[in-house]
Amino acid sequence: MVEVRPRVGVSGCLLGSPVRYNGGHSRCRFLTDELAEYVQWAQTCPEAEIGLGVPRPMVRLLSDGRLVAKDGPADHSRAVAELAERSSPGWGELDGFVVKARSPSCGLFGVPRYSAGLPGERTDGQPVDHRGRGAFTAALTAACPDxxxxxxxxxxxxxxxxxxxxxxxxxxxxxxxxxxxxxxxxLVAFHSRHELQIMAHDPQGCRESGGIVARAGASREETARQYRRVFARALAVRPSRGRHVDALQHVFGLLSARLNRPCRLDLLETISAFEAGLVPLSLPVALLRHHAVSRELPYVAGQTYLDPYPRELRLRHYL
Structure with a gap:
């Protein structure tokens, strides 16, 4: 069901490129061995791309957001900001980004921040806190919040x-x-296919996006902007087990009139087992998909909730 290959930005060291400060890498096997087959990568290493070289002296993130040399007076903040500005036109063509954890340039959460000499900060060489965001990633997330x-x-x-x-x-x-x-x-057809998926994440977002679709005859540009924002923010909400159960029961309701009693009971039992944490999400989803296809119900079988990404990734086996 997945028609478009995602374009994903990535810190190059995570794909095995030897671009870390010590000339090594931080290969992430999930990215290289499992996800790579299904996406297009756009690699970057901000520190190497601003000319620091490999290997290179270590850098630190300061409490005021600056990126500086660990030992010495060099301040690389402006160079990273200029790199981000040059890179930003291409960010709109990306579908996501994977960054290196705790990196002073790329980290997303918990990057150590050191004293910038502000009042009240410790000066013993230890981090002021671990609440920083890498300098490059801070620019990325500010420019592309969704x-x-x-x-x-x-x-x-x-x-x-x-x-x-x-x-x-x-x-x-x-x-x-x-x-x-x-x-x-x-757009109506797109939303129809994604309706249950959106609902599983954020019912309010589902209603709001549906309202945008209902007004889709207005300005195309404004409709696209509004729908893109609401769609992205709804899916950014991580679905709870209860929300998944609601979505599964909704699919069951669409199928039940075409099923005999043993099939209905079997499906309800499987959904209840998932709710209790006894079976993974992949099991009730597989059964619902099977019945939707075998009963020739294209609206149900075509729901992206049942196939949100290639099945070969097997990600729902662990939920």
Whole structure:
């Protein structure tokens, strides 16, 4: 069901490129061995690209957001800002970004920040706090607040990994639609396919996006801008188990009239088992998809909730 190959920015060291400060890499096997087959990468290493070389002296993030040499007076803040400005026109063509955790240039969360000499800050060489965001990633997230961005360490969590990949492919499908000569009917069809998926994340976002679709005969540019924003923000909400149960029961309701009693009971039992944490999400989804296809119900079978990304990734086996 996935028609568009996501374009994903990535810190080059995570794909095995030897661009870290010590000449090494931080290869993330999920990215290189599993996800790579289904996406297009756009690699970057801000520190190398501003001319620091490999290997290079270590840099630090200061409490005022500046990026400086660990030992010495060099301040690389302006160079990183200029790199971000040069790179930003291409960010609109991306569907997500994976950055290196704790990197002073790329980290998303918890980057150590050191004293910038502000009043009350410690001066013993230890971090002031661990609440920083890498200088390059700070510019990226400020310019593209709705772009899915994640860091490598958090991708070890099955729930965060599945949620991030789901957002990548949803973002890519919408980009594919809006980059062409779409019509109001195309947007209606797109929303119809994604309705249950959006609902599982954010019911209010589902209602709001539906209202935008209903007004799709107005300005195409404004409609696209509004829908893109609401769609992205709704999917940024991580669905709870209860929201998944609601979505599964909704699919069941669409199928139930075409099923005999044993099939209905089997599906309800499987959904209840998922709700209790006894089986993974992939099991009730597979059963619902099977019945939708075998009963020739294209509206149900075509719901992206049932196939949000390539099945070969097997991400719902761990939810």
């Amino acid at each position: 772009l899915p961005v994640e860091e490598d360490g958090r991708l070890n969590d099955p729930g965060l990994r599945e949620h991030f990949v789901e957002r990548l492919f949803a973002h890519a499908r919408l980009r594919g639609l809006l980059s062409g000569g779409w019509s109001a009917g195309d």
